[in-house]
Amino acid sequence: MSSPNTRDSVPGAKMSGGPRLLFVVLMTALVVAELFPLIWLFDFSLLGSGDFFGSDILKWPNPPKWQNYVDAFRNAHIPLLFGNSLLVSAVSIVLIVACSVAMGYALTRMHWRWRKPTLALVMAGMIIPIYSTLLPNFMVFNETGLLNSYFALILPYAAFQIPISMYIITGFLETVPRALEEAAVIDGMTVPGMIFKIILPLLKPAIATVAVMAFLSCWNEFIMAVTYIDKDALRTLPFAVVYFMGQYSSNYGAQFAVLAIISIPSILIYTLFTDQINRGITAGAVKG
Amino acid sequence: MHNILGDRKTIFWLMAPGLLLFSLMIFVPIAVSFYYSLTNWAGVGDYGMVGFRNYADIFASDPVFWKSLLNSVLLGLGFVLVQHPFAILVAMLVQYGGRWEKLLRVCIFIPAIISTFVTTKLWTSIFDTQFGLLNRLLDQVGLTSWQQDWLGQPHWAIACIVFVCMWQGFGYAFLLYYAGVKGVPKDLYEAAMLDGASGAQLNRRIVLPLLAPVLRVNVVLAIVSAFKQMETVYLMTSGGPANSTQFLSTYLYSKAFRESLYGYGNAISVLLVVICLAVTLVLNRALKREVGEYG
Numbered sequence: 001m002s003s004p005n006t007r008d009s010v011p012g013a014k015m016s017g018g019p020r021l022l023f024v025v026l027m028t029a030l031v032v033a034e035l036f037p038l039i040w041l042f043d044f045s046l047l048g049s050g051d052f053f054g055s056d057i058l059k060w061p062n063p064p065k066w067q068n069y070v071d072a073f074r075n076a077h078i079p080l081l082f083g084n085s086l087l088v089s090a091v092s093i094v095l096i097v098a099c100s101v102a103m104g105y106a107l108t109r110m111h112w113r114w115r116k117p118t119l120a121l122v123m124a125g126m127i128i129p130i131y132s133t134l135l136p137n138f139m140v141f142n143e144t145g146l147l148n149s150y151f152a153l154i155l156p157y158a159a160f161q162i163p164i165s166m167y168i169i170t171g172f173l174e175t176v177p178r179a180l181e182e183a184a185v186i187d188g189m190t191v192p193g194m195i196f197k198i199i200l201p202l203l204k205p206a207i208a209t210v211a212v213m214a215f216l217s218c219w220n221e222f223i224m225a226v227t228y229i230d231k232d233a234l235r236t237l238p239f240a241v242v243y244f245m246g247q248y249s250s251n252y253g254a255q256f257a258v259l260a261i262i263s264i265p266s267i268l269i270y271t272l273f274t275d276q277i278n279r280g281i282t283a284g285a286v287k288g
Numbered sequence: 289m290h291n292i293l294g295d296r297k298t299i300f301w302l303m304a305p306g307l308l309l310f311s312l313m314i315f316v317p318i319a320v321s322f323y324y325s326l327t328n329w330a331g332v333g334d335y336g337m338v339g340f341r342n343y344a345d346i347f348a349s350d351p352v353f354w355k356s357l358l359n360s361v362l363l364g365l366g367f368v369l370v371q372h373p374f375a376i377l378v379a380m381l382v383q384y385g386g387r388w389e390k391l392l393r394v395c396i397f398i399p400a401i402i403s404t405f406v407t408t409k410l411w412t413s414i415f416d417t418q419f420g421l422l423n424r425l426l427d428q429v430g431l432t433s434w435q436q437d438w439l440g441q442p443h444w445a446i447a448c449i450v451f452v453c454m455w456q457g458f459g460y461a462f463l464l465y466y467a468g469v470k471g472v473p474k475d476l477y478e479a480a481m482l483d484g485a486s487g488a489q490l491n492r493r494i495v496l497p498l499l500a501p502v503l504r505v506n507v508v509l510a511i512v513s514a515f516k517q518m519e520t521v522y523l524m525t526s527g528g529p530a531n532s533t534q535f536l537s538t539y540l541y542s543k544a545f546r547e548s549l550y551g552y553g554n555a556i557s558v559l560l561v562v563i564c565l566a567v568t569l570v571l572n573r574a575l576k577r578e579v580g581e582y583g
Contacts, residue, residue, distance in 0.1 A: 023381060023384060027388075030378060030396065031392065031395045034395060034396055034398065034399050034455070034458065037399075037411065038398070038402070038410075040421060041410050052419040053418065053419050057421065057424060057425060098305075099305055099306035102305070103302065103306040106299050106302040107303075110293045110302075111293055112299050118307070122307075124565075127512060128561055129516040129560055129561065129564050131516070131540075132557045132564075133314065133317035133321075134537075134541065134557070135324075135544050135550065135553050135554050136318070136320035136557070137313070139320065139324070139550075140316070155309065155313050156313050158309060159310050160313070162306060162309070162310055185292060185293070190298075191295065191302075192298075219403065220402075220404060222403070222405040222519055223519060227545075238405045252413075252419070255409075256413075262405070263402045263406045266401050266402050266403060267401065269401075270394075270397070271394075277401070278463060281463055282463060282464060
């Protein structure tokens with residue numbers, strides 16, 4: 001996955017009899033424990049509200065109540081919230097990629113005196129808890145009129161995602177040989193030219209990782225989204241359930257449908273970009 | 289030749305936007321927070337400077353603050369003593385899965401990718417007293433007397449929170465160790481096999497020691513994340529019942545937004561930053577000494 005020594009399976013490992021059975025039982029139990037709540041979610045999102053109080057653990061939806069999804073779309077303003085979430089995530093991702101590539105390049109390839117302390121400072125940002133900025137930013141945004149605008153979400157999302165993104169970019173840059181750039185310098189190319197023509201194409205896999213990780217963190221963020229935004233037209237996706245809890249608190253089926261709608265993009269992204277996500281998550285931890 | 293790589297103007301323009309964003313959104317807020325933590329501001333109107341009185345009050349006479357810290361420690365212990373050993377075991381076992389290996393990996397990781405918001409709502413429904421899955425399950429297996437108002441009683445509520453956090457984060461912990469296990473060079477396996485080592489011996493004597501550096505980083509990350517925890521608690525219990533499940537970030541939120549004690553909330557906020565930095569430094573030091581020989 002992240003090292004050249006990646007093996008497909010353990011050499012010469014074959015289990016049989018008792019250990020094999022134990023292995024199958026343990027793994028099945030684990031998978032059930034991890035996935036059952038989600039299966040329950042999708043199952044009950046297709047059932048009527050009355051079924052929630054029955055005695056069944058799972059129930060075959062017969063017929064499936066797709067009306068729940070229709071209700072969710074209509075009453076929870078899903079298209080609007082979905083679009084807002086998408087816009088906030090997209091702008092954040094562009095900011096994150098631009099800043100982390102520019103800083104990553106200056107911090108690994110260029111020579112200047114404050115390079116090391118600056119790098120350490122940015123990396124320290126990884127330790128700072130994002131919600132320690134909740135109160136002060138609320139006040140600052142309130143004073144500057146940023147409250148109830150997308151900038152109130154985009155700016156902190158981008159800032160807190162920069163350290164890990166830059167870490168991924170610099171780690172990747174260190175494995176890229178400098179020969180191409182040295183030749184380009186002799187040919188009289190400028191630094192911005194080099195970044196656009198040489199570095200960006202080489203960095204594609206790392207940028208994909210950074211973008212996917214950024215998407216997941218922006219898409220899934222909740223606390224700031226409900227603290228900084230209280231105008232209906234600007235709300236993002238997590239707020240959909242709050243709409244339902246207020247107005248239709250007994251329509252459990254539709255509430256579950258909303259939850260399902262929110263999680264589908266994440267699952268899709270994961271299945272499409274499994275390798276990028278694995279790389280992103282293991283980037284920091286394995287090297288130590 | 290390297291002159292253009294030392295050009296100050298270029299360096300400035302490459303670094304400035306990111307650093308500006310970074311300082312404005314991270315360092316400035318912490319400074320602002322520190323300023324307000326020295327006041328008795330109620331969120332609106334005038335306020336006065338009170339020096340370090342908020343901090344003194346927190347340390348001297350705020351049991352909820354200590355309870356929040358204790359809860360974070362509890363969650364951290366849950367991660368380190370339950371979640372991580374289990375994740376290491378599973379990471380070692382999954383590679384015996386043959387053609388199921390990939391599918392297993394995906395299934396184990398999926399909960400980690402879904403919004404905390406969704407999974408927490410889901411678990412809240414599972415613990416629900418009216419239609420909750422858990423009480424229904426207990427009913428079906430005949431353990432009706434075990435049924436509880438899971439989130440309504442202090443000790444069960446914190447247990448539920450620790451459990452849900454471990455459930456949601458399991459995929460991450462697993463994946464980190466799995467990458468570590470996969471990084472063990474093939475020749476080491478083959479050599480051990482030739483010497484007649486059993487699978488269990490191999491994993492305990494060779495793979496486990498080689499995981500030490502990975503373990504160190506992951507333990508630090510896990511404990512710090514326990515102090516940073518907010519979303520799951522906020523959505524499951526909001527710190528209740530009776531403040532029994534407060535964590536630092538939910539506590540500062542409720543002080544500021546529910547009780548309008550802005551100055552006090554900001555003092556907790558500053559302490560949260562200090563605690564996270566201190567915990568990271570101390571753990572890094574302590575663990576480096578312990579496993580240094582492998583690193």
